[in-house]
Amino acid sequence: MPALPPSLDSFDLAILAILQRDNTTPQRLIGEAVNLSAPAVQRRIKRMEQTGVIAGNVAVIEPAAVGQPITIFVEVELESERAELIDAAKRQFSGTPEVQQCYYVTGEADFILIITVADMGAYEALTRKLFFDSNNVRKFRTFVAMDRVKVGLTVPLPG
Amino acid sequence: MPALPPSLDSFDLAILAILQRDNTTPQRLIGEAVNLSAPAVQRRIKRMEQTGVIAGNVAVIEPAAVGQPITIFVEVELESERAELIDAAKRQFSGTPEVQQCYYVTGEADFILIITVADMGAYEALTRKLFFDSNNVRKFRTFVAMDRVKVGLTVPLPG
DNA sequence: TCCCTAGCGAAACAAACTTGCATTTGGGAG
């Protein structure tokens, strides 16, 4: 639960820039980089975590190293866009582990999915489960990633 | 530089499952969860970082909290697919901070981009810079995200 | 059988995080 409109100053932004690159950086080093004491840095981080500016702290795993070398994009178009069916789709996609990311979009498609699988057989099985067994998917277009050129959740920061 | 073929056992996978959800979890707690001592956990984490299984440790920032509330997908189709021009495109996309993710794909498009911007004006300016000023973009299709249903870099783990 | 490597746990150690407290700073209200 984000608390309130958090207003970030240049210290906060500088701290975020460091943390979204490497959140194991000691507060002491962050402090030196932004000209603040370690406790001050720590209090700001804590506040940003509580207000939801920092949504999480995670290790990034190389998919290929854990047997999921294939990344696939799917544009999904639904038959019906009734709110109830949209929500059902959101829930199903969210609950599927292979669906790494899911966005509800405007334009010629309704959803865009980023999927991680071990091989094309696994993808084929997944399409059956997600799209053919659903009675609400009109069509879907598949793009297989040949190169994950740039991957991350890094956000451009002002300043 | 990934060292060598790292073979992960069930301990490693259990540790990864925890870290990709919250990498601030103390090693002591991880140890309790997987039935290992804290030093053993720490050695395994270190090894996976050195071999590239763990690609990074990052804080996830809420884009809306830092003035980048709009997420946009772009399918980019190039005029020419000469290797040299592909590489040039990869470099330009990678070097653009607003391009959060960039994938080189098969199918009806050559690239898929995920872009983060403050408003549609910023997106319009970015399209000019990335697509119109480039002489190698045949066309591009834009999808604006209305809902970031599921966002992350979480990978499904075997076991 | 012997040795050798890899991995473990317990404990000692070092580093980082966290908290309490006094101080400073920047605004309003009187």
Next chain:
DNA sequence: CTCCCAAATGCAAGTTTGTTTCGCTAGGGA
């Protein structure tokens, strides 16, 4: 203009966590 309050800081403990050391225990070859 002065006073007072709220917010944020730095410093210095105190606590937790991370890291290293060490001796031990398998598990494989030679």
